Amino acid sequence: MASTRLTGVLSLRLVRVDAGSGPGVPRILPKATPASTFPMLLRRAATVLTVLGLAMIPWLVFLHNGLPATAQALRWAWTWTGLDGFEALGLLCTGLLLRRGDRRACLTSAATAALLLVDAWFDTMTAAPGSDFRLAVLMAVFAELPLAGACTVLAIWAFPRPGR
Numbered sequence: 744m745a746s747t748r749l750t751g752v753l754s755l756r757l758v759r760v761d762a763g764s765g766p767g768v769p770r771i772l773p774k775a776t777p778a779s780t781f782p783m784l785l786r787r788a789a790t791v792l793t794v795l796g797l798a799m800i801p802w803l804v805f806l807h808n809g810l811p812a813t814a815q816a817l818r819w820a821w822t823w824t825g826l827d828g829f830e831a832l833g834l835l836c837t838g839l840l841l842r843r844g845d846r847r848a849c850l851t852s853a854a855t856a857a858l859l860l861v862d863a864w865f866d867t868m869t870a871a872p873g874s875d876f877r878l879a880v881l882m883a884v885f886a887e888l889p890l891a892g893a894c895t896v897l898a899i900w901a902f903p904r905p906g907r
Contacts, residue, residue, distance in 0.1 A: 826865075830858045837894070841901070849901035856894035863887040 816822060833855030840848035863883035870879035 826858065826862055830855060830862060833858055833894075837897070841897075846901055846903045849898045849903070852894045852901060853898035856891045856898060859887045859891035859894065863891070 833851055837848050837851040837855055840851060866879040866887070867876070867883055870876040
């Protein structure tokens with residue numbers, strides 16, 4: 744008796760669902776992918792990403808030892824305004840997608856969590872000693888990190904799964 748083995752790899756596709764939050768609201772639903780080159784491409788992508796991650800270790804050592812302790816930025820205000828603007832956009836998009844019941848909120852929520860973590864890190868690492876540093880730590884502990892945690896939980900909760 745011959746048996747065949749099917750791979751359980753899932754891909755995501757957008758489909759239109761006319762029930763729920765209104766007609767024509769796009770939803771992300773799982774669709775089984777037949778055994779093809781897709782699993783091979785995933786394995787190759789995983790290998791490339793792993794190698795690139797490992798290759799960055801010497802680069803990080805070089806940066807840490809080679810960069811000056813201080814630097815002057817010409818567009819300092821634009822840098823911080825842009826980062827906080829992207830955070831606001833991420834929160835807004837996540838809220839609007841959740842209001843519509845759109846599972847793509849997991850994507851915007853995950854991206855927003857990453858931005859909030861970056862903001863907390865750079866706020867504390869670039870703050871001047873004294874009251875600026877204390878304010879950066881307070882903002883990180885009581886605003887940015889808890890919000891990043893909430894966005895992470897939301898991204899996990901909203902991630903589409905079969906049968907849900």
